[in-house]
Amino acid sequence: MTGGRIGSRTAPGSDAPPTPMSPSERLDSIDVLRGLALFGVLAMNIVTIFRVSFFAAFLPNAEPAGLLDRAVAGVLTVAVDFKALALFSLLFGVGLAIQFERLAGNARRMILLVRRLVALLAIGLVHLYLIWNGDILVEYALAGFVVLPFLGAPRRLMAGAALLLLGLYVTMLVLPPIVPLPGAAEMAALAADAARAYGTGGFFDVLAFRIREVPVIFPVHVLIFPRTVALFLVGAFAWRSGVVRRTSANRRLLFVVATFGILLGGGLSLAAAGHELFDWSSLGRAHIPVEQLGAVVLALGYAAAVIAAVNLSGGRKMLSWAAPVGRMAFTNYLAQSVICGWIFYGYGLGQFGRLGVAATLGIGILVYVAQVVFSAWWLRRYRFGPVEWLWRSCMYGVPQRMRATVNLAIIRTTRAV
Incomplete structure (x- = not known):
């Protein structure tokens, strides 16, 4: 969830504390992609682990x-x-590589x-135990520690x-x-x-059962941890190679990767889904790596x-609307957990286990649309989302400037013209 930024605000050899990049220095493509990915994460989380039991x-x-x-x-x-x-x-992974580069x-x-990842780990642990045990932040922080030595390799x-x-x-x-x-009996x-x-x-x-459930879900995190680290490395490699930052010079490559990835990846996903839909039991467990690849x-x-x-x-x-929600992905991800917890758990509306997939996805779409509107409104007034501000302040050791006074002045000037 690290922001897509370019350049460096710290002179080489300087010990002066660096500061985050201004919104004008961000890569819109990274923010848009993160905003779209956030909808996918919400869609799957809300129809699975929030709606019914993980098991x-x-x-x-x-x-x-x-x-x-x-x-x-x-x-x-x-x-x-x-x-x-x-x-x-x-x-x-892209975000880690950008941070590593701009602090050169x-x-x-x-x-x-390291301080950035420690802060992420702390926020993730609070999220995991007090809000929702489907958290990915703890795993991301731990995977980040593994990837750090590779960033300069x-x-x-x-x-x-x-x-x-x-x-x-x-x-x-x-x-x-x-x-x-x-x-099977224990899962039931x-x-x-x-x-x-x-x-x-x-x-x-809910808290007591969540604490009971966390260690039982732990094996799933052990299983996917190598994939998480690998994808971090792929993202960092994509940034280091220049494919992400020099898109104009790499349009042909991006087109080839997009075509190949969507056709092959979609075909593999369809094949794996066919195993479940048509009960191709003769394939055994072979559909699992096919699905994941x-x-x-x-x-x-x-x-x-x-x-x-x-x-x-x-x-x-066509896609610029997704950039603000992507810039506030950390805040929006945690807000989704709070909102969905209130909708589905007994201390809120108590809809756990009562709604179908389609109705639940409809709720998820409404939540996401509200976040798109709120993110655009918020970022017209502030430089960061609330949790992004906290994360950056913990990393740099000083509170970051929050008000987007410069951006508002630019907006007013543009409107006047």
């Missing part, structure tokens, strides 16, 4: 009953599931980046490490898990307990397509 998907008869719900679930599975999170991981020459560069080493980790991830998918998930019991705690319990009932390839295709589109005048006009 419901592992149980028999987990498919939605109605035709519309099955259709919506199928589209989300093929086009969005795992892809949005993969996009977020790629973008986080500062003697405290690694200290500042040769690009070949970064690419090799990414391929090695992706290979490890695919291998882990077909082998017995290092840390096994609960058995956890799903039933979740329905009671989340659906009817008060805040402290398809998600990574399709995410790369999405990223290349959006970046290329934003750097065309027509595409920029």
